[in-house]
Amino acid sequence: MSQKTTLRQFLKANEANLPAPLSELDHLLHSIARTAKTVHAHVTRAAITDLYGTAGSSNIQGEEQQKLDVLANTLFVTTFRESNLVCVVGSEEEEEIILMDNNDAEYVVAMDPLDGSSNIDVNVSIGTIFSVFKRKSEKGTKPKVEDVLQKGTEQLIGGYVLYGTATAFVFTTGNGVHIFTYDPKGGEFLLTHTNLEIVKDSKTYSCNEGGFLGFTEGVKKYIDFCKEEGDYKARYIGSLVADFHRNMLKGGIFIYPSTQKTPKGKLRLLYECNPLAFIAEQAGGKAYDGRVRIMEIEPESLHQRTTYYVGSANMVDKALELIETHE
Numbered sequence: 655m656s657q658k659t660t661l662r663q664f665l666k667a668n669e670a671n672l673p674a675p676l677s678e679l680d681h682l683l684h685s686i687a688r689t690a691k692t693v694h695a696h697v698t699r700a701a702i703t704d705l706y707g708t709a710g711s712s713n714i715q716g717e718e719q720q721k722l723d724v725l726a727n728t729l730f731v732t733t734f735r736e737s738n739l740v741c742v743v744g745s746e747e748e749e750e751i752i753l754m755d756n757n758d759a760e761y762v763v764a765m766d767p768l769d770g771s772s773n774i775d776v777n778v779s780i781g782t783i784f785s786v787f788k789r790k791s792e793k794g795t796k797p798k799v800e801d802v803l804q805k806g807t808e809q810l811i812g813g814y815v816l817y818g819t820a821t822a823f824v825f826t827t828g829n830g831v832h833i834f835t836y837d838p839k840g841g842e843f844l845l846t847h848t849n850l851e852i853v854k855d856s857k858t859y860s861c862n863e864g865g866f867l868g869f870t871e872g873v874k875k876y877i878d879f880c881k882e883e884g885d886y887k888a889r890y891i892g893s894l895v896a897d898f899h900r901n902m903l904k905g906g907i908f909i910y911p912s913t914q915k916t917p918k919g920k921l922r923l924l925y926e927c928n929p930l931a932f933i934a935e936q937a938g939g940k941a942y943d944g945r946v947r948i949m950e951i952e953p954e955s956l957h958q959r960t961t962y963y964v965g966s967a968n969m970v971d972k973a974l975e976l977i978e979t980h981e
């Protein structure tokens with residue numbers, strides 16, 4: 655087995671391509687990786703340590719929080735506060751921005767600490783999703799919500815952790831997409847994929863067709879197109895990071911359209927769709943809301959939702975074409 659590259663070795667070797675000082679990005683990414691290891695440990699032992707089930711509280715979206723949601727949020731918020739690099743965090747689990755009590759820190763994080771948590775108790779893969787930005791407000795001043803409400807094109811880092819059959823840490827800093835896989839033996843994340851590319855075409859579509867009757871005409875036409883081709887596969891795990899990761903590696907399109915229950919879509923622009931859009935585009939894929947590029951959308955609120963079409967470029971183009979023709 656060849657000697658694998660560690661995260662620190664990788665960042666050092668690619669220092670010239672980093673969007674911020676090596677020492678700061680190294681510290682930030684290692685902070686996230688270290689916390690991901692802790693979340694990994696809790697997720698794998700949740701049934702034993704009675705961490706399954708609900709926390710008895712709800713998040714801003716009115717969704718019941720799982721115990722692991724609350725724990726992951728606490729772990730990551732603490733990590734960012736202790737990093738001394740982050741001034742403010744936006745989290746799916748908290749209604750308002752979370753100040754890090756460090757007005758001199760330069761970085762901003764938007765995150766979904768544990769996405770797909772309804773799948774935890776049935777042993778389906780779940781994930782952490784995050785974006786890192788430079789603050790917009792003046793260093794030394796109290797950070798504002800506008801520091802978090804930044805377009806996807808402003809991201810310095812887009813990343814996710816997939817807690818699956820292996821725990822994978824996937825991120826881009828604007829120079830390709832790289833996958834680090836956690837080695838429980840050595841306790842390190844090791845480079846297992848570099849400059850990942852998503853194929854332009856594939857035969858896998860990923861969508862919750864339970865809402866089909868409530869889909870708009872163009873989306874219905876696209877799903878019908880996939881079926882009429884005859885050799886497409888429908889793959890839907892119901893855990894965004896897992897569905898997205900499969901499509902990154904094998905090709906495919908993930909669609910969360912407007913539905914009767916979620917007319918503006920279900921997924922959140924800031925801390926779900928933008929980080930994955932950055933990764934998809936860096937790998938040669940596309941990410942749209944059905945009309946506009948996800949990373950061009952000007953965020954208006956922390957938890958705003960969007961419709962989402964992401965994955966293999968030619969498949970996204972086909973869906974956009976049918977939406978444009980029929981809507």
Ligand code: P6P
Binds near residue numbers: 862
């Ligand atoms: P539905 C999980 O709750 C989540 O936020 C994403 O991980 C996933 O893609 C989506 O919701 C699934 O939603 O409506 O198909 O169950």
